[in-house]
Amino acid sequence: MEIEVKKLNAKKQYVGSFGFDYQPASNLCLLPLCKIDGAVRIEGEFEIYEDDTVGVIFTVKYFLTGKCSYCLSDAKREISFSSDVLFVPEKDDDNYYYDGFKINLKTAVDDAILISQPGVLLCKEDCNGIDVT
């Protein structure tokens, strides 16, 4: 999952799109008793600007499966999340850094997977938890 900025610049190819499947590390799932089921699908577009900064817009899509956070029944939910980031060849606090040659999307994708996770996974939207009556 790399964007070869220098090469693309040489070819005057300043915009493009990409799509790939990514198998995230298991510790990217923060919810207890849950996991990211299968691969994460990533699709996006990039634009290389004149100052060598690169704007990347991408969507991560995946299934979260595991136990309902309230009642422990089996639960599954599809997550879709869009991210709009900027890669810069000089480090700053707000953007992702790259070396001016090529961008590795891994950190931005991992961040998007983390940010996109809900606080709870529910078997159904109105789950009331374990029925104790």
Ligand SMILES: [Zn+2]
């Ligand atoms: Zn439930």
